[in-house]
Amino acid sequence: MQIIIIGNSATAVGAIESFREYDQSAEITVVSEEPHLIYSRPLLSHFLGKEIERSRLAYRPSDFYVKHSIRPILEDAVTAVEPEAHTIRTASGLSLHYDKLLICTGGTPIVPPLQGIDIPGIYTFTKLQDALSIERYIDDYPISRAVVVGGGMIGIKAANALMKRGIPLTMVELAPRILSAAMDEAGSAMLTQILAEHSVQVLTNNTVTSIHQSEGRFSGVTLRDGRELGAELLVFGIGVRPRVELAKAAGLVVNKGIVVDKFMRASAPDIYAAGDVAEAYDLVVDMNRTVAIWPNAYRQGAIAGAHMAGVDRADIGGIAMNAVEVCGVPAMSIGNGNVTGSEYEVLSEIDERSQNYKRLVLQNDRLVGALLIGNISRAGIYTGLIRHKLDVSSVRKNLLSEHFGLLSLPDQYRKHVVSGSSIEI
Amino acid sequence: MKKKRIVIHEEYCIGCRLCEVHCLVQHSKSRDIVKAFKEERSSTMARVMVEESGPVSFALQCRQCSESNCLEACISGAMHRDPETGAVVCDESKCVGCWMCIMVCPAGAIRQNLTGTHIASKCDLCYGSAMPACVLNCPNEALTYEEVEVRD
Ligand SMILES: Cc1cc2nc3c(=O)[nH]c(=O)nc-3n(C[C@H](O)[C@H](O)[C@H](O)COP(=O)(O)OP(=O)(O)OC[C@H]3O[C@@H](n4cnc5c(N)ncnc54)[C@H](O)[C@@H]3O)c2cc1C
Numbered sequence: 391m392q393i394i395i396i397g398n399s400a401t402a403v404g405a406i407e408s409f410r411e412y413d414q415s416a417e418i419t420v421v422s423e424e425p426h427l428i429y430s431r432p433l434l435s436h437f438l439g440k441e442i443e444r445s446r447l448a449y450r451p452s453d454f455y456v457k458h459s460i461r462p463i464l465e466d467a468v469t470a471v472e473p474e475a476h477t478i479r480t481a482s483g484l485s486l487h488y489d490k491l492l493i494c495t496g497g498t499p500i501v502p503p504l505q506g507i508d509i510p511g512i513y514t515f516t517k518l519q520d521a522l523s524i525e526r527y528i529d530d531y532p533i534s535r536a537v538v539v540g541g542g543m544i545g546i547k548a549a550n551a552l553m554k555r556g557i558p559l560t561m562v563e564l565a566p567r568i569l570s571a572a573m574d575e576a577g578s579a580m581l582t583q584i585l586a587e588h589s590v591q592v593l594t595n596n597t598v599t600s601i602h603q604s605e606g607r608f609s610g611v612t613l614r615d616g617r618e619l620g621a622e623l624l625v626f627g628i629g630v631r632p633r634v635e636l637a638k639a640a641g642l643v644v645n646k647g648i649v650v651d652k653f654m655r656a657s658a659p660d661i662y663a664a665g666d667v668a669e670a671y672d673l674v675v676d677m678n679r680t681v682a683i684w685p686n687a688y689r690q691g692a693i694a695g696a697h698m699a700g701v702d703r704a705d706i707g708g709i710a711m712n713a714v715e716v717c718g719v720p721a722m723s724i725g726n727g728n729v730t731g732s733e734y735e736v737l738s739e740i741d742e743r744s745q746n747y748k749r750l751v752l753q754n755d756r757l758v759g760a761l762l763i764g765n766i767s768r769a770g771i772y773t774g775l776i777r778h779k780l781d782v783s784s785v786r787k788n789l790l791s792e793h794f795g796l797l798s799l800p801d802q803y804r805k806h807v808v809s810g811s812s813i814e815i
Numbered sequence: 816m817k818k819k820r821i822v823i824h825e826e827y828c829i830g831c832r833l834c835e836v837h838c839l840v841q842h843s844k845s846r847d848i849v850k851a852f853k854e855e856r857s858s859t860m861a862r863v864m865v866e867e868s869g870p871v872s873f874a875l876q877c878r879q880c881s882e883s884n885c886l887e888a889c890i891s892g893a894m895h896r897d898p899e900t901g902a903v904v905c906d907e908s909k910c911v912g913c914w915m916c917i918m919v920c921p922a923g924a925i926r927q928n929l930t931g932t933h934i935a936s937k938c939d940l941c942y943g944s945a946m947p948a949c950v951l952n953c954p955n956e957a958l959t960y961e962e963v964e965v966r967d
Contacts, residue, residue, distance in 0.1 A: 714913075771923040
């Protein structure tokens with residue numbers, strides 16, 4: 391049997407590791423446009439910030455491919471998927487047959503439609519090559535200020551890295567507040583305050599309307615409010631859009647992402663899609679949607695991998711969540727942590743001085759979301775409650791307790807967690 | 816497949832916290848109980864924690880889930896399964912302290928180690944030693960080390 395995986399990142403590793411648990415004989419080929427062996431995309435900011443060496447970007451040991459009998463084809467892009475013929479074609483002219491195909495092409499960085507952005511000093515921030523280019527540019531030219539466009543997860547991580555390099559920053563966010571997809575107003579305000587304390591200028595309700603250049607290099611921006619900023623580096627950290635072009639051209643059903651079932655099967659026989667490019671089931675919002683996070687990519691990959699090997703490992707669905715440190719202060723957003731509305735009950739606790747915030751969102755006596763800033767200890771217990779949709783009405787008053795732990799929860803649930811799956815909830 | 820795992824018996828736990836003491840010692844540089852507490856207290860921590868509420872108490876460490884959320888969520892590749900024991904172990908030289916694992920551990924058994932470092936701290940079954948320190952030093956057999964069936 392021939393397995394082909396398009397993309398060589400989190401989803402691919404999840405798929406390979408799970409597939410090989412069940413099947414050691416099938417041939418697996420991984421095709422990646424990037425020239426690198428599997429590396430951690432989320433660590434790019436740690437790398438750019440010089441917290442880690444380049445070698446630590448490796449997400450798996452270098453013998454990963456040999457150990458799992460994988461044939462990597464690097465620096466070659468898949469240009470067509472032909473579902474009828476069960477073949478793929480690549481830019482270098484290869485035509486390869488597959489029995490099962492996994493599309494995990496991830497996302498494309500979102501770049502606003504601006505004139506003249508193809509100049510030195512302007513970069514996106516989603517690939518190792520981006521980090522290397524930015525690094526090179528910082529080494530070559532003095533940077534008195536950098537502009538980070540986007541105050542979401544990627545923007546914050548880019549800002550963290552540039553701050554570690556000692557570069558003064560302006561962050562420009564179109565929405566009324568930063569991290570608006572993850573945080574509520576109070577949470578965003580606290581994180582904005584933390585950034586301000588570290589001399590990051592945060593401009594919300596604003597955007598770049600034109601790019602300035604001098605001697606062929608980036609030299610500044612004009613903002614929507616008319617303000618002009620001089621800067622030598624601009625990083626787009628807006629986010630990614632699912633990279634669905636290949637799937638669309640192949641005639642697969644695509645909404646925002648590639649539509650998949652609970653086994654990650656796309657709409658054509660023997661084709662799977664998973665990770666950032668797929669629209670998989672989210673158990674909190676109770677529908678399929680794209681969520682660009684590492685844990686979901688790995689897990690969806692593992693589900694697809696198992697199914698390609700003939701094993702049903704469909705699970706109960708993913709949860710949108712993320713953890714990020716903002717100037718060293720940890721922040722987490724889990725599920726529907728930032729929603730407001732009369733259908734929700736909100737338990738919250740804020741201490742602006744110590745920069746601690748917790749917001750728990752309940753719906754029909756179930757936890758559906760959590761935000762945590764500062765003290766994040768035992769946060770995963772909340773995630774577990776969300777995943778299990780446990781009725782927490784009897785322990786509601788314990789949920790924000792200082793000593794929150796498994797003993798704050800119903801006995802049966804505690805015993806279930808402590809003893810593994812042997813005891814039913 | 817059968818593997819050795821730590822089993823928790825809350826009915827025997829009296830909350831003495833000897834498990835925490837000996838876990839800390841085991842993970843200290845000197846492995847000397849006096850030195851660990853007098854000199855290394857700020858650079859080492861226990862990976863087992865006692866939860867207590869009224870008469871109920873129990874010692875909790877990583878449950879070594881078979882489909883581990885922390886393994887899937889780890890962005891650095893630090894979390895891995897030890898090929899021999901099947902235990903989920905954090906490679907501290909790879910961990911960057913992003914706290915994704917803390918966000919997803921349903922038992923809340925992973926903690927931030929901020930003692931001069933910035934990494935996730937969790938039970939490693941004392942790296943496959945015959946008997947983890949917490950079990951060895953529990954006076955009541957509130958923790959036992961037993962062969963259990965795990966998915967391989
Ligand atoms: C800077 C940054 C920080 C992040 N931080 C976090 C974090 O802290 N936590 C978190 O959970 N998530 C984080 N993420 C998101 C996380 O990286 C993604 O969710 C994850 O990488 C998705 O994995 P994937 O396998 O679906 O796709 P990707 O990682 O996007 O990989 C897709 C691969 O497919 C290749 N490819 C695409 N099309 C083709 C083609 N036609 N032919 C060949 N190859 C192709 C691409 O070049 C790419 O290498 C971050 C992302 C970025 C950019």
